Amino acid sequence: xxxxxxxxxxxxxxxxxxxxxxxxxxxxxxxxxxxxxxxxxxxxxxxxxxxxxxxxxxxxxxxxxxxxxxxxxxxxxxxxxxxxxxxxxxxxxxxxxxxxxxxxxxxxxxxxxxxxxxxxxxxxxxxxxxxxxxxxxxxxxxxxxxxxxxxxxxxxxxxxxxxxxxxxxxxxxxxxxxxxxxxxxxxxxxxxxxxxxxxxxxxxxxxxxxxx
Amino acid sequence: xxxxxxxxxxxxxxxxxxxxxxxxxxxxxxxxxxxxxxxxxxxxxxxxxxxxxxxxxxxxxxxxxxxxxxxxxxxxxxxxxxxxxxxxxxxxxxxxxxxxxxxxxxxxxxxxxxxxxxxxxxxxxxxxxxxxxxxxxxxxxxxxxxxxxxxxxxxxxxxxxxxxxxxxxxxxxxxxxxxxxxxxxxxxxxxxxxxxxxxxxxxxxxxxxxxx
Amino acid sequence: xxxxxxxxxxxxxxxxxxxxxxxxxxxxxxxxxxxxxxxxxxxxxxxxxxxxxxxxxxxxxxxxxxxxxxxxxxxxxxxxxxxxxxxxxxxxxxxxxxxxxxxxxxxxxxxxxxxxxxxxxxxxxxxxxxxxxxxxxxxxxxxxxxxxxxxxxxxxxxxxxxxxxxxxxxxxxxxxxxxxxxxxxxxxxxxxxxxxxxxxxxxxxxxxxxxx
Amino acid sequence: xxxxxxxxxxxxxxxxxxxxxxxxxxxxxxxxxxxxxxxxxxxxxxxxxxxxxxxxxxxxxxxxxxxxxxxxxxxxxxxxxxxxxxxxxxxxxxxxxxxxxxxxxxxxxxxxxxxxxxxxxxxxxxxxxxxxxxxxxxxxxxxxxxxxxxxxxxxxxxxxxxxxxxxxxxxxxxxxxxxxxxxxxxxxxxxxxxxxxxxxxxxxxxxxxxxx
DNA sequence: AATGAATGAGACTTCATTCAT
DNA sequence: CATGAATGAAGTCTCATTCAT
Numbered sequence: 001x002x003x004x005x006x007x008x009x010x011x012x013x014x015x016x017x018x019x020x021x022x023x024x025x026x027x028x029x030x031x032x033x034x035x036x037x038x039x040x041x042x043x044x045x046x047x048x049x050x051x052x053x054x055x056x057x058x059x060x061x062x063x064x065x066x067x068x069x070x071x072x073x074x075x076x077x078x079x080x081x082x083x084x085x086x087x088x089x090x091x092x093x094x095x096x097x098x099x100x101x102x103x104x105x106x107x108x109x110x111x112x113x114x115x116x117x118x119x120x121x122x123x124x125x126x127x128x129x130x131x132x133x134x135x136x137x138x139x140x141x142x143x144x145x146x147x148x149x150x151x152x153x154x155x156x157x158x159x160x161x162x163x164x165x166x167x168x169x170x171x172x173x174x175x176x177x178x179x180x181x182x183x184x185x186x187x188x189x190x191x192x193x194x195x196x197x198x199x200x201x202x203x204x205x206x207x208x209x210x211x212x
Numbered sequence: 213x214x215x216x217x218x219x220x221x222x223x224x225x226x227x228x229x230x231x232x233x234x235x236x237x238x239x240x241x242x243x244x245x246x247x248x249x250x251x252x253x254x255x256x257x258x259x260x261x262x263x264x265x266x267x268x269x270x271x272x273x274x275x276x277x278x279x280x281x282x283x284x285x286x287x288x289x290x291x292x293x294x295x296x297x298x299x300x301x302x303x304x305x306x307x308x309x310x311x312x313x314x315x316x317x318x319x320x321x322x323x324x325x326x327x328x329x330x331x332x333x334x335x336x337x338x339x340x341x342x343x344x345x346x347x348x349x350x351x352x353x354x355x356x357x358x359x360x361x362x363x364x365x366x367x368x369x370x371x372x373x374x375x376x377x378x379x380x381x382x383x384x385x386x387x388x389x390x391x392x393x394x395x396x397x398x399x400x401x402x403x404x405x406x407x408x409x410x411x412x413x414x415x416x417x418x419x420x421x422x423x424x
Numbered sequence: 425x426x427x428x429x430x431x432x433x434x435x436x437x438x439x440x441x442x443x444x445x446x447x448x449x450x451x452x453x454x455x456x457x458x459x460x461x462x463x464x465x466x467x468x469x470x471x472x473x474x475x476x477x478x479x480x481x482x483x484x485x486x487x488x489x490x491x492x493x494x495x496x497x498x499x500x501x502x503x504x505x506x507x508x509x510x511x512x513x514x515x516x517x518x519x520x521x522x523x524x525x526x527x528x529x530x531x532x533x534x535x536x537x538x539x540x541x542x543x544x545x546x547x548x549x550x551x552x553x554x555x556x557x558x559x560x561x562x563x564x565x566x567x568x569x570x571x572x573x574x575x576x577x578x579x580x581x582x583x584x585x586x587x588x589x590x591x592x593x594x595x596x597x598x599x600x601x602x603x604x605x606x607x608x609x610x611x612x613x614x615x616x617x618x619x620x621x622x623x624x625x626x627x628x629x630x631x632x633x634x635x636x
Numbered sequence: 637x638x639x640x641x642x643x644x645x646x647x648x649x650x651x652x653x654x655x656x657x658x659x660x661x662x663x664x665x666x667x668x669x670x671x672x673x674x675x676x677x678x679x680x681x682x683x684x685x686x687x688x689x690x691x692x693x694x695x696x697x698x699x700x701x702x703x704x705x706x707x708x709x710x711x712x713x714x715x716x717x718x719x720x721x722x723x724x725x726x727x728x729x730x731x732x733x734x735x736x737x738x739x740x741x742x743x744x745x746x747x748x749x750x751x752x753x754x755x756x757x758x759x760x761x762x763x764x765x766x767x768x769x770x771x772x773x774x775x776x777x778x779x780x781x782x783x784x785x786x787x788x789x790x791x792x793x794x795x796x797x798x799x800x801x802x803x804x805x806x807x808x809x810x811x812x813x814x815x816x817x818x819x820x821x822x823x824x825x826x827x828x829x830x831x832x833x834x835x836x837x838x839x840x841x842x843x844x845x846x847x848x
Numbered sequence: 849a850a851t852g853a854a855t856g857a858g859a860c861t862t863c864a865t866t867c868a869t
Numbered sequence: 870c871a872t873g874a875a876t877g878a879a880g881t882c883t884c885a886t887t888c889a890t
Contacts, residue, residue: 032335034246037863039873048872049865059864118396123244125395136400164400165411171397172388176380183337184330185383188348188376198424199377206418212410224853224890249880260855265882267853436869436874456759458670461859472876477861479874542820547668549819560824588824589835592812595821600808607761608754609807612772612800622848623801630842636834673884675852684851685886695885 017055019045021065029112033066033120060127063120067131070117073110074135082106092150093205099146100201103170104193107178115179140167147208155211162208169207173200229267231257233277241324245278245332275332275339282329283347285322294318304362305417311358312413315382316405319390327391352379359420367423374420381419385412441479443469445489453536457490457544487544487551494541495559497534506530516574517629523570524625527594528617531602539603564591571632579635586632593631597624653691655681657701665748669702669756696763699756703767706753709746710771718742728786729841735782736837739806740829743814751815776803783844791847798844805843809836 023044027036038059042049056062082102086095107114121132144163147154156162177186177196189196235256239248250271254261268274294314298307319326333344356375359366368374389398389408401408447468451460462483466473480486506526510519531538545556568587571578580586601610601620613620659680663672674695678685692698718738722731743750757768780799783790792798813822813832825832 038865039863042873049874050867050870050872053865054870122392122395132395133399136397140400161403161407161411164403165415167400168388168397169385169415172384173381176384180334183334183344185348185380187345188352188379191373191376195373199373199419202422202424203377203381203415203419206420206422207411207415208418210414210418210421212414228853250882251880261882262856262884263854271881440874462861463859473861474863474877475875483860546816546819556819557823560821564824585827585831585835588827589839591824592821593809593839596808596812597805600804604758607758607768609772609804611769612776612803615797615800619797623797623843626846626848627801627805627839627843630844630846631835631839632842634838634842634845636838674886675884678852685853686849686851686888689886690849 013055016045016047016051019047020052020055020062021069024062024065025069025113028066028069028116033063033116060124063124063127064129064131066113066116066120067128067135070110070113071131071135073113074106077102077106077110086146086149088149092153092208093201095146095150096204097198097201099170100174100197100204103174104178104197107174111179114175118175136167136171139171140164143167143170154208156208157212165207166204169204173203225267228257228259228263231259232264232267232274233281236274236277237281237325240278240328245275245328272336272339275336276341276343278325278328278332279340279343279347282322282325283343285325286318286347289314289318289322298358298361300361304365304420305413307358307362308416309410309413311382312386312409312416315386316390316409319386323391326387330387348379348383351382352376355379355382366420368420369424377419378416381416385415437479440469440471440475443471444476444479444486445493448486448489449493449537452490452540457487457540484548484551487548488553488555490537490540490544491552491555491559494534494537495555497537498530498559501526501530501534510570510573512573516577516632517625519570519574520628521622521625523594524598524621524628527598528602528621531598535603538599542599560591560595563594564588567591567594578632580632581636589631590628593628597627649691652681652683652687655683656688656691656698657705660698660701661705661749664702664705664752669699669752696760699760699763700765700767702749702752702756703764703771706746706749707767707771709749710742713738713742713746722782722785724785728789728844729837731782731786732840733834733837735806736810736833736840740810740814740833743810747815750811754811772803772807775807776800779803779806790844792844793848801843802840805840809839 020041023041024036026044027040038052039049041062042052045052082105084095084098084102086098117132121128140163143166144159147159147163147166154162174197176184177189180186191199232253235253236248238256239252250264251261253274254264257264294317296307296310296314298310329344333340352375355378356371359371359375359378366374386409388396389401392398403411444465447465448460450468451464462476463473465486466476469476506529508519508522508526510522541556545552564587567590568583571583571587571590578586598621600608601613604610615623656677659677660672662680663676674688675685677698678688681688718741720731720734720738722734753768757764776799779802780795783795783799783802790798810833812820813825816822827835
């Protein structure tokens, strides 16, 4: 299993691809990618197995689709209900709280995609190309902008490092609890979701306002 | 696939088990558990397939062994070179720095175990029993002790919540970078390991000294 | 191992199934079902192992096929050379003699199927559904008709019980000798097949004309 | 798997053998011989696997034991509670009724042995030697004696054939219902056990008193 | 001689991928 | 081009039998 997607020249092809992507999305909510069979995807998309192989060279070629889905959902969320209106007057802490709340929302809703994306970013880094990097690059850009906006509150000396860490933390802190709840490191947490979100916002805040 | 280990009546049995555990440890450095076959383990342990099944009911019965290994290594590390000498006079920040450094060391060395443990704690929570919870319970205990020691510096109102979050952060912050380096969320990080460790120590510190 | 057959969408599928059924029929003449492997069936049908599993969910799914074969052969036999022309004028004894002769013929020819069917009707009654019961129900129906035809000769008080017993005896008496010849209870028999058939016809006759 | 038992020279050996025989008896009540493993027998007899192989060359060597058990039980039954007191004055029909009643009792109680014995008499006739034949030979002897006793009632011309058939019928008629109840040919029977026993006695009677 | 651990052939089953129709 | 049947490698697991201790 390796390599990539096949180009879709015709309109029908595009539809076929879309249906497969939708099928993958649906199945991913139920079980890990490794447990999903091609036959299952074909059936969910109401296609034949052969038709699947016409669009995708092999099973691995679906892995980038996971990232595609992730990306698409994230974009939609960020420009929709997940949009964070930053009020400079309200201060950094408030902005972080809003941002963490939005991140939490997204994770709760699209966690299954994030989970799969994370897993395969690690398992098969060769298959995802630059999507992942690009995604995080954008995030870092936003982080830099935000930190600049609250330049007076932020005490970190190295602005570049700060925006890197900010991105890292944002993509790391809420994941464990949001995705695995009772399992994983989150078992120690008995506090409510609200307090948890507040706590990670404070964590970010604490990092930024602590001089090194 | 499910359930447990079989009792060993003879001394030889014990050895066989040990060899299988060692074989698992070795293979786990190379690839995920799901990709390791029983035949492979047997060969690595210089045994026949049947001998494996005399010690382990089925493949799943190896999953608890991952945690066993993790636990054992962690204990050894913590009472050996990983031991953190807290100097009350040096302050909280210094203590956190040391702790993060130790955690980092452990992860760099035994990351493959932590990785597998994390994965299966999520994938097959039914198979690990209370080991996981126990492990984190102990960690939280230590956290509580530490925070008490630096009670004057810590500004969090709820001490219980603080020790929970401290444990969560400690088990969450360094993982991503230590385990997946170039892949995952850590791609954004261009800073050195040293600075990274310092940064997460600061993150913890920031959280604790920020009043809510 | 359990459950059923898979639907065949294409004509080729049907052929594949037929070939597997034929392969089973062939192998069953040589050895018990338990000793026949899937690989063996595949080879006999000139197919791959995977192709077998596309038609049959698992090995157990072949068990109903045994009954299917039995049923089919029986129907064919009964409406062909096995047809028994009852001559009311010739009397009950003659009719029974003909019927026993036909049953004997069938058993000699298709004994291997009857043997397997009997075995699995007992070993895995869950897998055969109502086929078995239905088959015997029909037999009983025929029995009732026959007994009615010779109502004056039959001395049994309870006609219902008589037709039940008749069916039971018909399906029990010849089996042992026909199927296992030298082995089983038939070792005591040194008489010829002809005399044996006559004897069981007489046994049935004796039962029916003996008043209770 | 083939061949035979090993001689038991010592007292301890004899005990070991007895325990294995008892273990086989116990397990046979639960499941078919083919499904019983050597390890299971060893455990049930509180022996090691090696010890089993010291007494029995291989698994097949247990098959004759099935017949041994059958034989032993039958002897015990026939000279105990199963003893049939024939009253010449009461007539043939009464004697047959008693005999069928006894046979039924035995089958109900030791059916699992009869079942296994029948199966392996057919599956592996090579392994049972003459035990089987001998057993039936004795039965036939008894039959001959009985028929002679009621020589005036019996109308069969060939006494030899009659005793053969009598033995065959006795070992054939009740089996199906006694051993397989709901499954097999007995599904057609809705009558009670008592009536069934009476019916097969009548069947035997009918055969004997019907002139050929 | 006894124990039970080890062997290893072989059975069932799955599924990514290919290919005849 | 589409369909879904066929392929076959690979993996898990069982258990009669052997053999080291």
